Each structure stands twice: as structure tokens, then as C-alpha cells.
Amino acid sequence: MKALRMVALLVSVVLVAVVAWAVVRRATGPDRDGDPVAGCVGEQTRVSGVIGSEKSPYLNDPRVLARLSCLGLTLVVDSKGSRDMVNTLSNDAHPYDFAFPSSTSTAEKIQQLRGVNDTYKPFSSVMVVATWNPVVTLLKGAGVVTTVQDRPVVDVNALVELARKGTRWNQLKGNESSPNNKVVLLRTTDPKDSGSAIQFVSIASAALNGGRPVSSPADVAKVLPDMCRLMAYQGTKEETSQDLFEQYLSDKAVRSPIALIYEQQFLDSTSAITVPPDGEHVMLFPNPTVYARHTVVPFTDAGNQLGRALDSDEQLQNLAAEYGFRLDGQALTDRPEPPVVQEPPEYELLESMLLELEKNPSFDDTTGKCAK
């Protein structure tokens, strides 16, 4: 625990090293009118994109906008959940130059929809559980927080077991006086809407499949009922991970005990909304976790320029690191590696689970099955 908190505190300092590394890493940029290092481009191209909300603070940072402007790009973004993003982009008259979802599966869907081959993956993030010091103690007692490779992790299977039993927060040992009578659940966003919930579907389905990504329709059928339960018991869910993250920060432990967010949101040291370094806010890896590979899907020349810039411009990469993203392909010294990582399931299987969760958002306790 202590180590993790230290990480949160020290990350901005250690990032200097990251920055230095990034400078070396991207020596050559694409051909472009004007030299991005020596001076700025005068003429501006407006580039508009639809993005996952978790990247909104980064892409609205005045320094990012200024750097892009220097490269000749005036950036305007709309934040949307991934499903909304796909819906919007299925209209041929959509107004965007690029999309910037957080998951490979959504990116693939958009590529398919709009016939795009080349994408940019400028950075990634790991899914984490945002929680609180006293909650960690409770969850250790309940066998939900366990230790893997000397590191505390949130055992997703143990959470599923508590949900199956309908165990409430105020039924956990040592928490009997809490007013929170809700079932112990990891708060997630809505899989209909949001990229981070799609990551949760990858995480939970792998946990329920004995620690392997689901690889067949039979696997999917086996894991679905519990997936429905985990979603349905929550009731309405936030549409975006930024909303969920903001609620975690505004709420206290009794209101938002555990929430699934991006590591980058927790480690972000620079935007208006950051985790206070009070030692009470704690970040743990779930067992297992997945990587979110943020992907630019360009539709126009301007979109391509934007993707190239985010992927290869040193300043923009440095700024992304400040916002807590993991730069592509890089082992970081400033933060631990997640002990158990799963790959997301095949695109079709993931899609079939998402469709089922959308079609049957309820859970029927008597039959133990997903329901309308």
C-alpha cells in the first residue's frame, strides 16, 4: 500500500526520466510543411474529433492545444462513450476528422465501419481499482484484496462470489455500522456506452473463465450470467469513465468504495482534477487487469496529421506522460507493473458479450440467467 501511495506522490518527479526517454525515442517525425522544432506553422487546419472522456483533460490542456496549433492544427473534441461514438460515426454525415477510443475493439469496429486501415496508438493505460485506505482493510478481511507477487490486488473472482451471495457492504466484518446497505460491487461505467466498461467485460470474463480470455461461444455462455449480475445489480451506471472518476473523488468511501478507472486518471498530476495526495485515496490493480490501448482512427488528412502528431511529437508525448499515460512500448520505472494481465478476447466474442449485456440488462435471480 505504502509503495503505491509513494508512487502517486512521486510520479511527477520521476516523469522527468520518462520525458528524457521519450525525447530520444521519437527522433524522426513525418514530413510536414514547416519544421515543427524550429518554428510554428502559420496556416491552421481545423481538426475535430470524437474521443473517450478520459482523454479530455489531456486534449483540452492549453499546452497541448498550443503545440498542435504550432503544428498547424486547431483541435476541437467532443467526449463520448464508445457506443455513442460508434452510433455517431455510422452516419455518413458525421462531422469528425478522427475518432480516439480507448479500446482496440471499439477502434476495430470504427475502422470496419468507415473503411480505415491505418491507426495510431500514441499511448496506453492499465485498468485499476480506485479505492480508499479503510476499504482496503475491509476487503482484505473479506478475502477480496489478496497478495500476488508481493503486491495487493483486487481479486475479481472473490468480488463475483460476494455478488452471488448478495453480500452487502455493511455485512462485511468491521463495517456493520456503515449505512451502505448496497451489495459489494465494483462500480463500472455502462458497457452500452463506455470504453472502460468494455475493459471490465474483458477483465471479468477472463476471471470467470479460470484466468484465460474467453475463446469460444461456449466460454461466453458460461460467463454471461455473472456478467449480467455484476451489471444489473448496479442499476444505472455512469456513461463515461471521467464521470465515474469525478464521482469517486467527490464522494467519500461510504458512497464510492471501489470504482474501475484508468490508471492514467489516478496518476494524472497535471489536470484540474487530480487525486489529492492524502494517503486516503488508493489505487490497486485488479486481478486480472487489461491494458487500454488508446487508438486514433483518422478519417481525413487532418485526422492523419493529428494522429501522427500525438504519436510522434516529443512535446505532445511528454505531455501525455504528465497526464499519467503509458507511452507506447515502454517499460516504466515510475510505477509498478500489474502482476496479472490478460489480453482482451477476440473482437467477435467481446462484441457478442456486449450485445448480450445490452439486450438483457437485467438478471433473474430465480433462473440465474440474464433477463430483459
Place this chain on the structure above:
Amino acid sequence: MIRRILAASLAVSLLTACTSSPDPAPSPEGVDGPATTLRVLAGSELADMAPILEDAAKATGVTVEFEFIGSLEGAERVASGKADGAYDAVWFSSNRYLEMEPEAKSRLGSSERIMSSPVVLGLRTSAATRLGWTNRAVTWSEIATAASRRDFTFAMTDPSASNTGFSTLVAVASALDGSGRALDASAIDRVSGPVNGFFKAHSLNAGSSDWLVDEFVARNGDLDGLFNYEASLVALNRSKALPEQLTIVYPSDGVVTADYPLTVLADAPEAARDAHRRLATWLRGTDVQQRIGATTARRPALPGVPLPEGLPESPVELPFPETQASLKALLTAYNDELRRPSRTVYVLDVSGSMDGDRITALKTALSGLTGVNTSLTGEFCRFRSREDVVLLPFSQTPQAARSFTVDAANAQPSRDAIRGAIDALRVGGDTAVYDSLVAAYASLDAATDKDRFVSIVLMTDGESNQGRDLAAFKDFLKRRGDAAVTTPIFPILFGEAAEQEMKEIAAATRGQTWDARNGDLTRAFCQIRGYQ
């Protein structure tokens, strides 16, 4: 208190923007831009944002033009596509209703949460003391038990029409279910007993939170409490309009909170989407967030901004049902089983002037309540199980009143019988409005079951020219004393109805006039249902 006109839309145009005027506080970067008017379909409680939006116009160039509408009706307007092109954005207490309706959800663009306010119980301090609910945690179960014994009385809006009523219904049902997860249809069956007990103390109903608050104040301590937004209860205390302050009770096992997402419509023009982004960014600035808290007592959306003075930490949030099926099941259970039933006398003008299109319009509109209007709002407007419906047609004299009780076990045949009686209405003769209202009171006095929400709807297209006049009717009310005051009359303006007299009738009985002179009689009959 200013009683707001409910049926008519109310457009609040704020000062046109001028970016050259000095800005009181530094604004976040990138919020300034071209002067743009953002047309916003919104919940009426957002009228209190006017001073903040005036400054927003100065800082951002974005002038907000509101049209106010109820949550469920607003969701239906968006779902039907009628909001597209007419508005640029929606701003309701929550997007839950919109998100549950796929047709509505697909028309929403990006959304920024601005502030929040939980729905809680405001109790006269003496009542809170009597109940022993000061300075300690109170659960929904205690509240429901006390209500079932009528140890206190409360006002609450109709859940089919207004978000505060629906949030209260969800909260009490979820908390009493106690399973710690979102309600589904079977859970609603399980909790119907205790939730029905809770509603025994429900003593004032309304289709809008504003009207509810105004009427609560007008009754001057006659009722013990009301369920409403925390922000509205704080505003009520600040206004000193009540003889004693309200103690705010935050049920310790949880609340349902309104989170006010400012949401641009998907098909809004580029300029409007840009204006939405600039306005939302400005509203989410730290200084503005603090000012919203100080001005409106709503809680900030931005983490790290301190709570408005005097507000406690947020209670646990109860899970909110996610599916349209569970939402509908809950509303249907409320209307047909859980709520206190109503008794309404429909005093209907069938004088000669109603001949032709007018009587046809009346029959269509009233028949809409017998289960033939299958739109979402129409469905929740229909005559409910256990409800008493009295039809009292009149011309130069009141005709015989016909009473119907909608059968609890088999409602539709009862509704069909009411429709038969509506179809049989025939026109001819003069107009005796006041004698007919007196007859309506007589029919209510003759009823045996008194434990109901009782009201009168008056539909006339002209002036009274037979029998008592307004002065004589007012004398009649005076002689009846307080009993008349708890039976409001809701006159519907239609054709050449005498507007001033109708308003006086409403004011004398603490009812409300509804304007259907634009021809939408169906909407008027449906909206009045929220008060029955």
C-alpha cells in the same frame, strides 16, 4: 412566491451577450467565442440559474434561452424527434429517462455534469422534533412506518410527471426492499405492502415541484413536510416564507440524486455544439462551481470544490433501476396499487356553443384517459385502478352526475364504460358554470370514501349565462369554509372561456388554470392528472 405558469412554456431570455464588458472572475481558457444563442429544453427549477447564466453570457458569448418542461414529457419530446431543430441542448435533473428510451438516447450528444442535488425530506422543525428525527440518522423504514400510522403528513409530486416524485418512489421502494441492488419488477411486487403504507401520509399531490412548494407554503403549516430537492428546501428556508424552518432529513440508507447533465443534441449545428462546450467549461470552472453552490445550494460537480455552506456530506446513493421495463413496472404499481386513489369530478360544458369540432375535441381528449392513448405520457395519464371518475355535464342546468370506480382487478372494462358515457354526451342549451360547480361539490359531499385526493376539472368554452354568478359562487365557497379549500378546481381555458373568471375560480379554490386555447386539449387533460 411567484406561482409559475405550468402548462404554457416559459422562455427566459437572458441579456444578450457582449464579450467586451468586464468579467468579474478570470475564466478558464478557450471559453470565449462568438455570440451564440443556445436553445435549451430544461427542468423549470433551473430558473434559479438566471444570474449565473447572465454572467456566463458575458464571459462566453453564449446566451441560454430556456423552455421549461417536465422530465418525462421532455424525454418524450426528445424521443419523438420534435426537439431536433427546435432546441440545441437539454438540461434536466438527470438523463436517466432519456437514456432508458433508445429513441431519445440516440438523439443526445456530449454531456457535462454541472451540479447535483439529492431528493430528501424537509420537515417542519416541530414535526421533526415530535418524531424524534433531529440530530440522528433516520432510515426509510422508520419514515415509512411513521407515515403508515399518519404520524406525519407529506407533499410529493406525481412520479409520472416529475423527477422529485419519481426519485422519492425509487428511494423508498429500493430502501424497503433492502436487497442492496437495483429494483426489478419482482422486487416491486415484494415491497408493495410497506410502500403502500408509506403513501398513506401523502396528502398533497402535484404535477410540478414548483407548484408543490408554492402550495405547501400557501397551506402554511397544514402539512408536516415535503419531498423535494435539497436545493429547493434550502431555498425555502432562506426565503423565510414558512412560519417555521424545515429540518432536512437525509434518509441514512440512501437517496436518489439529480446530477444536471448539460447535454447538447446530436444534430445541433456546429456553432451550438461549440457554444455548449464553452458554456459547460465555464460552468465547471472552480469559481463558478463555488458560486453555483452559494447561489442555488446545489452541490458542485467538480471534485475538490467545497460543499455549499451548511450542507452535510452526501448520503449513500441508492441504485436506480436501469431498464425501461422496471421503470414502467414501478410507475404502474404506483398508479394502480401503491398511491392513495383519487376522486375527480369532470364538470363538462355541453352547451350549444360546443357543437361541432369542440365537442369532438373534448370527447377525443377525455377518451384519451380511458386507455386509448398509448404514448408513454398517455399511458400514465389513463384512469387508474381504484380511481373514482365523476362525469357532470352541464348546459343551462347541471345534468345528473355519473360516477365510475375503476375496478382494481379488471380496469379496462371500467375505462370502456367511462368512454361510452363520454361518447354519449350531447350538446345544446345555455351555460350555467357556477350552478354546476356547486353540484360538483354536492356530489363530492355525498361520497362515502373520504380517503382520496379530491379535485374538480372544469371545461367550458364560454361565459356563464345561467344561474349563479361568480360573486354568488364565492359566497357559496365562503359558507363551505375550509372544506372547499382542500378541493381545488382546475379550469381549462377553451374557445371563448372567460379567462379572468376562470382564474378567479382557480385562485379561490387553490387550483390552477390550464390553457388549451391553442387546441391541445389532450395535453391539458393529461397534465392535470399530475394534480389528481
